[in-house]
Amino acid sequence: MTKETNPLIRKLGASIRLSGEERTVLTDLTRTRRRFASGKEIIHEGDTEHRAFVLLEGWVSSFKILRDGSRQIVDFQIAGDFIGMRSVLLRTVDHNVEPITDIVAASIHLDEVMELFSSQPRVAAAMMWALSADEAIVVERLVSVGRRHALERVAHFLLEMRARLRLVGMGRQQSFPCPLTQYHLADALGLSAVHVNRVLRQLREDTGVTFRGGVVKFGNIDRAMETANCDMGYLDHGGLILE
């Protein structure tokens, strides 16, 4: 079997054993591809028309802007992730989405998804699983920001991104490419950029983790895990949920 290159198939294939037909359905779902440039919002808070995508290449951030202009990043999306599905049933979109890099994404339409739910219940279950796991990431971020020290937050975040990237076949055991800036980390983790900078220095000294030139490298995964003071069980990457 050739190595699967469609990241949605890779991701959903981690939760159910996809048949040939199911792979074809997912290939069709992601056939209409578009490029979007970094830095240009593709979804805007308050929109009444909902847009949803599957991200195929690149990174995006989902965030809210407060009245005082400060930003809270809700999550980052990477290849294989859904974009804009969370609020698709709400009257208005409750967050903004902006590509961090140039991206390739496939538009998906709610009626296609609904059709999938009746014709392909296993694929639907895998999609629901993926959306549940995405929500578990947001919940865990709330735990981090509410109750973890800055050093734990940053270590935990980097380990989480490593695990998410590996699920879709990106990054290596000890490193991954990462286009985020210290401002992204700050706004995701409820810290200031200055604080993130200080914490990254401490993390390097304590555990050998480096974040330079767009690459995160772990000197020692176990030590980083210890510093993060958590396990990754909530990501639910434990194998198939459906044979």
Place this chain on the structure above:
Amino acid sequence: MTKETNPLIRKLGASIRLSGEERTVLTDLTRTRRRFASGKEIIHEGDTEHRAFVLLEGWVSSFKILRDGSRQIVDFQIAGDFIGMRSVLLRTVDHNVEPITDIVAASIHLDEVMELFSSQPRVAAAMMWALSADEAIVVERLVSVGRRHALERVAHFLLEMRARLRLVGMGRQQSFPCPLTQYHLADALGLSAVHVNRVLRQLREDTGVTFRGGVVKFGNIDRAMETANCDMGYLDHGGLILE
């Protein structure tokens, strides 16, 4: 028409115009009721058997415990809310659920819900809407804890609970009964109990909000809204999504 007393019907009825048959379906779904005592966990992190409920009376909290014993409350549930649905597709439950008061809840089974999805698509849409709105609350809490000052966080939280309670016909324009302690507020909002105490005092002085003897009273809603520095649009309480 008599006043609806089933809080699930009240809640879902805020998003779709329920027919008589749809009301009957929801009444049936919540027929098997059980009482649970306050303080005894009904769902535990790491459980592999999933339990889901509709809460009919009382308040519960959903939370995670960190390795150092500290607690982050993810959300509170009130009458009409689903409990345990968020992680029902994950291999293991990713949070704990504990009644804050004695509660009455109806067990729901995943196969009943699945059956509903094929036989009652409008009710299914209303349920999906309710779950999306619940997720929007968690996202907004992340924004609060990550980027709002303590005073804004507390004011925002009290106004949010007021809006949620009013949706299911509980509380009044200017007040609502609230069984939470300052420890609950602290663990939900990423603060210490001492800090919450100080903030509540300031809130009373600034905006006339009081929280005493299990009742939250707003002296002046507009002033409280101004202090919270946000609107409640994310709750999506803007009327019917389906006629």
